[in-house]
Amino acid sequence: MTGRSRIAKCLENLRAAGKKGLIAFITAGDPGLAGTVEIVRHVAEAGADLIELGIPFSDPIADGPVIQMASARALAAGATLPGILEAVREIKKVCTKPLLLMGYYNPIYRFGIRQFAAAASVAGVDGLIVPDLPYEETRPLREAATEKGMDLIYLVAPVTPDRRLMKIAAEASGFIYCISVTGVTGARREIDTDLAAFTGRVRRYTALPLALGFGISGPEQALKASAYCDAVVVGSALVKAVAECSDAAAAGLAAGQLVARIRAALDSLKGSF
Numbered sequence: 218m219t220g221r222s223r224i225a226k227c228l229e230n231l232r233a234a235g236k237k238g239l240i241a242f243i244t245a246g247d248p249g250l251a252g253t254v255e256i257v258r259h260v261a262e263a264g265a266d267l268i269e270l271g272i273p274f275s276d277p278i279a280d281g282p283v284i285q286m287a288s289a290r291a292l293a294a295g296a297t298l299p300g301i302l303e304a305v306r307e308i309k310k311v312c313t314k315p316l317l318l319m320g321y322y323n324p325i326y327r328f329g330i331r332q333f334a335a336a337a338s339v340a341g342v343d344g345l346i347v348p349d350l351p352y353e354e355t356r357p358l359r360e361a362a363t364e365k366g367m368d369l370i371y372l373v374a375p376v377t378p379d380r381r382l383m384k385i386a387a388e389a390s391g392f393i394y395c396i397s398v399t400g401v402t403g404a405r406r407e408i409d410t411d412l413a414a415f416t417g418r419v420r421r422y423t424a425l426p427l428a429l430g431f432g433i434s435g436p437e438q439a440l441k442a443s444a445y446c447d448a449v450v451v452g453s454a455l456v457k458a459v460a461e462c463s464d465a466a467a468a469g470l471a472a473g474q475l476v477a478r479i480r481a482a483l484d485s486l487k488g489s490f
């Protein structure tokens with residue numbers, strides 16, 4: 218990659234402004250791909266700094282029931298990888314925020330790694346998260362992504378040993394995604410991981426921004442988590458808000474409202490760290 222990625226620049230600008238980032242996850246294709254474009258527009262306008270779009274998959278092993286069900290609905294509604302890339306193009310017309318695609322490896326591998334990286338970057342994707350791709354297997358995709366100016370975002374968990382953290386940190390770009398709990402995506406009443414110790418351990422190996430995600434569902438949890446990271450990720454709570462609405466217009470408003478509440482909580486900290 219020549220120079221810093223759009224994702225890195227976005228997070229650096231936030232840091233310089235004394236602000237915490239908000240990454241909003243939405244499952245692509247639920248309810249329908251046109252609906253996704255509408256929802257992402259609202260979420261971006263409401264104050265999300267980065268958009269993470271999930272590619273629905275039949276075996277979403279890292280996902281809890283809310284995103285599993287959204288994936289199943291999206292597949293039933295006909296979402297495909299080419300269709301999602303088309304939706305990304307549409308999103309890019311109405312939203313200037315950096316965009317990440319989260320997807321399991323199988324559909325990407327079948328599409329062809331180089332073909333996928335090329336098609337994703339042409340569509341306007343800035344980074345990829347592939348949760349079932351172990352670090353040892355990331356090289357072909359990382360190289361293909363990097364060549365196209367995209368970051369491959371690595372995930373680390375509280376149980377990731379130091380020697381593995383060190384290797385991951387050496388390859389990572391954009392930011393490192395710190396999984397706040399050992400388990401799947403989804404709302405939790407409490408995050409009982411020692412986040413200070415966990416993120417402190419990750420920071421020993423990297424100067425990249427850290428994002429914390431899994432289990433953050435509202436303003437209070439986001440505010441608490443933000444003390445230990447540069448950006449928080451909110452997924453299942455938004456996907457649930459979308460699922461509870463009867464159409465995409467209502468879903469856009471509901472998701473936007475939740476993002477606005479979380480944004481306000483994060484901004485209440487501005488400059489105080």
Ligand SMILES: O=P(O)(O)OC[C@@H](O)[C@@H](O)c1c[nH]c2ccccc12
Pocket residue numbers: 242269271279280284319346348372401402403404430431432433434450451452453454
């Ligand atoms: O849903 P949560 O608990 O808010 O967690 C974020 C998450 O949804 C999003 O980043 C994500 C959705 N599916 C994933 C799979 C792996 C890693 C991350 C993800």
